[in-house]
Amino acid sequence: MLRSIRDKTVKTVGTGILVVAGVEFTTKLPSEGQSSSLYHNVSDKVVTPLVRKILDPEDAHNTAIKFVKEGFAPKFRPNGLEASNSVSLKCVGPKGIVFPSCIGLAAGFDKDGLAIQGLMDLGFGFVEIGSVTPKPQPGNPKPRMFRLIEDVGVINRFGFNSVGVDAVEQNVRKFREKQSGRQIIKKDYDENDALQKAMHVTFDLIKKLWILVFPPISNSEKSLLGINLGKNKISTHETEDYEIGIEKLGKYADYLVINISSPNTPGLRDLQKSEPIRRLLKAAIAKRDQLETQPPLFVKIAPDMSLDQMKDIASAVRECNVDGILVTNTSNQRPDTLISSNSKETGGLSGLPIRDMSTECIRKMYELTDGNVFIVGIGGVGSGHDAYEKLKAGASVVQIYSRMVYEGPGVVSRIRKELCELMAQNGQKSIEDVVGIDHEEIYWTKRLSRLDTARKNEQQIVEM
Template identity: 40%
Template sequence: MRFYHPLLFALDAERAHRLTIRMLAAWGAAGTPFADGPDDRHAVTVAGVRFPNPVGLAAGVDKDAEAVTGFFALGFGSVEVGTLTPRPQPGNPQPRLFRLVEDRAVINRMGFNNGGLDAALDRIAKLPKRRGVLGINVGANKDSVAGDSAIADYVAGVAKAAPLADYLTINISSPNTPGLRNLQAQPALGELIAACDAARHTGGKRVPLFLKVAPDLDRAGLEVAARAAIDGGIDALVVSNTTISRPAGLRSGNAGETGGLSGAPLADLARAKLAEARAITGGALPLVSVGGIGSPDEAQRRLDAGASLVQLYSALVYEGPRLARRIVKGLHRNPSSSS
């Protein structure tokens, strides 16, 4: 464990997360210098957007866009904020975030807790010049999903966020909002993509639109999602979110908690889904690999397997704030660009 773990691990997981966000927000607001100057060795272009490096911060870490500058200062080439919903919502009851220390994993059932799209966009509009790519991840309010008006929420999110985003992600893959994953199937998925495609144009600009799917889709389900994405003009597929499955061999006492599992035990499934997505799309759609990435070797493995970008989340809990920079420095091959 690193030097900061005794303090943070003395707190429950959600309080530790909030403290980390506050510290990074203050660090960024203080004008923290970037540790390294510009480095183009690992730059990659995806969906027409130039990423300084292929290592990104996954959605779910900085839900409300409070510490964007701080995360860029840690070396991330991209930061994806959210998931943001049109209206603020508290999420699921606490406790809802659990460390599985023995497994280097996390289980969460947060439920799209966030302060609402408008508050986050106001923060983003006030950010200083960004040193990386900003993605905005949008979702639907829980009561909208229950009331069959989820697509309207996504359209509202895309339309409002488009002027401030370098790319947008439609998140239909969280296991913690009942009914949300039903949007991964047809005909709802096609309707959703078409509606969001119409909403993403702003000031004559067509903002890239990514689709985030669950690792629990079987191959047939992934084929449906990938085909809908290609046919609907989606610019990249994010593979994938947390899993409701539980791999054999988990040792932590928290392994039985309800929610999505992330971290090291997700790596095998994430690799398998990346391989499936690559085979299904045949390179027709850029892929973003997420899940169980905690080292330069693992990140390189995903890039070699066909990912254009990778994203981190749970590994930061165990590897610490230097992880993104360490991974970027450890990459030995520049990923291929995808327009």
């Protein structure tokens, strides 16, 4: 009976895959594996809206994680400008780390590090997991995630739900081992359970059929892994939770983030105040410096701050030699333009409604740091133009998340293509040509400094 169920399932799914493949070939669309236009259209225009209609937001989120983890989501669809090296989205960050693309995934999507490689394959230049807390905690009661469909936004009050640092460490270690080719694959089912074994074998066959029809496209770019650290809800320690995260996970991270700006953990934003933030950042830097390799350490701030508060944070970041700032987290504010019935829910607002607010925060923080601190721009990025505006305001790289809720995983490829086209139209070939261009004096000072450095390096080479 189990064999019959398995055979019928494989036959049905296999037939469906062959039909889809037949449509692609008969319409003269050459197969581009999991980056094909057909694959993207089905995923973004059929599957994503369908899932949004039949599942509540958190269930849809968890389903998306599973699909990406198993390799069913579309892969990055290259664009001609990047492929021909006419435009480069690469960015060199603090301590020389190289972001292969300035478009990354914000923390919150893959909190536990379950689907890191799958997310990188979507076309993200960097993937940030977390927030990770030292001890496991369930977060706030459900429902805790709400779509603002009419406003293209999201409100969440997850409250740092996390499996804890030990479980996340296992996940990221497996990812790094697989990256290096050292992972030993272990069976994740009970071989003595006939049903479990039959389901596993069936699913494995489906995956093989899927990959046969839509093979993954190899990507030579190595995306970066960021790990976002939080504190437990009941913790009374000011710095210890973050120090535990740094000690446990720092060796796996390309960069670390100290999250002190979630609106859903009571008292967390108090750490943004003058003295607490200095104590925390100094302790975090000291713990990071004890690691064998020292990844850049960033701090993530809220958008709901006065100018004086932003000045103090900018001063603290420079005083403590923090490597960068993530601007911004979700907002407690509710703009008058919101029309969705869910806009009254408590929690952090993200997506299109905070796009301009976050861009202004980036602009102010860039000015307050004289353009000398690396900025990751977050909030409402849903197009190449949105990313371009944040880069001009002073961000060196940007992150997205909420827009995938509405447009699916293919939005990453689209944003990269649109950004490249905008840069080409404006005669800009690299990210350095765009970052901070809204700040004319700072922009040209930095540009002339880079030119002067390049000339000196050329002269040294000639003299050698």
